[in-house]
Amino acid sequence: MIIFQEAEVLKNYLEGKRRHGQTVGFVPTMGALHEGHLALVNRSLAENDCTVVSIFVNPTQFNDPADFAKYPISTDRDIELLETGGCDILFLPSVAEIYPEGLVATSNYGLGDLEKLWEGFYRPGHFQGVCQVMDQLLQLVLPDHLYMGLKDYQQCMVVKRLLQLTGLGDRVELVPCPTLREADGLAMSSRNRRLTATARAMAPAIYSCLQEIKSELKPGPTHELMEQYRQRLVVKGFRLDYLALVDASTLKEVEIWNGEQLLVLLVAAFCEDVRLIDNLLC
Numbered sequence: 001m002i003i004f005q006e007a008e009v010l011k012n013y014l015e016g017k018r019r020h021g022q023t024v025g026f027v028p029t030m031g032a033l034h035e036g037h038l039a040l041v042n043r044s045l046a047e048n049d050c051t052v053v054s055i056f057v058n059p060t061q062f063n064d065p066a067d068f069a070k071y072p073i074s075t076d077r078d079i080e081l082l083e084t085g086g087c088d089i090l091f092l093p094s095v096a097e098i099y100p101e102g103l104v105a106t107s108n109y110g111l112g113d114l115e116k117l118w119e120g121f122y123r124p125g126h127f128q129g130v131c132q133v134m135d136q137l138l139q140l141v142l143p144d145h146l147y148m149g150l151k152d153y154q155q156c157m158v159v160k161r162l163l164q165l166t167g168l169g170d171r172v173e174l175v176p177c178p179t180l181r182e183a184d185g186l187a188m189s190s191r192n193r194r195l196t197a198t199a200r201a202m203a204p205a206i207y208s209c210l211q212e213i214k215s216e217l218k219p220g221p222t223h224e225l226m227e228q229y230r231q232r233l234v235v236k237g238f239r240l241d242y243l244a245l246v247d248a249s250t251l252k253e254v255e256i257w258n259g260e261q262l263l264v265l266l267v268a269a270f271c272e273d274v275r276l277i278d279n280l281l282c
């Protein structure tokens with residue numbers, strides 16, 4: 001695996017690959033890698049000539065400085081995992097490499113409702129930060145395929161919008177990949193490393209709750225069912241940002257389900273002081 005720290009050097013290298021007709025798959029991450037990330041890498045390795053993984057903990061997407069400060073970092077272990085997994089290229093830039101003009105919000109991407117709802121509402125500025133870094137990374141890597149996890153359902157929608165806004169949608173194909181889970185159902189996440197033993201024991205209740213809602217869901221009003229499960233999570237000790245049943249393509253809340261509309265359950269809950277998100281298509 002070749003490790004690049006400078007954008008310009010990576011860019012030149014990838015241009016050479018493309019000149020030789022090679023396809024490029026890209027997996028952007030913030031490191032602290034787990035099997036969920038590695039599943040994206042494996043998919044890219046299977047579908048492209050050359051796979052690029054980036055590790056960059058992007059400061060502009062953290063609305064909470066404490067969350068940024070506590071974000072887990074394990075670069076040596078990440079390099080080992082990627083090396084063993086057969087990854088071709090790791091891009092490991094510094095903050096100055098990605099933001100040569102400093103950490104200023106230079107762009108305002110037209111995300112519409114996507115940044116007003118759910119994660120957008122509870123993490124103001126988060127998706128602008130995601131777009132800022134993804135815009136840079138995409139212009140640099142110009143991948144044929146971009147692999148992202150459906151664990152971050154709304155983020156996949158935002159990046160799809162970004163591809164349209166930047167005109168890259170014609171050349172970069174977004175490949176949304178399924179969520180990998182621990183044996184007890186907890187969605188794998190770098191943040192899980194911060195869970196205490198008590199919080200770790202409690203955390204799988206988030207996904208069980210989504211599964212139970214899905215199995216109990218019937219056409220008609222949804223409010224009572226959702227309220228019952230919100231309360232259940234609170235009683236179990238979670239602090240909820242949201243638990244919502246929404247239209248899978250608009251993310252608008254669905255209060256009366258016609259039995260046909262494709263839905264997704266979205267949840268963001270604090271387990272002690274660790275904020276976890278998950279979702280389930282219904």
Ligand code: AMP
Pocket residue numbers: 028029030031036037039040147148149150151152177178179180181187188189190
């Ligand atoms: P992160 O490092 O958390 O920014 O995640 C990097 C990429 O990995 C994003 O596209 C995530 O959606 C994806 N990802 C994170 N956790 C999982 C998971 N449990 N299963 C599949 N993909 C994931």
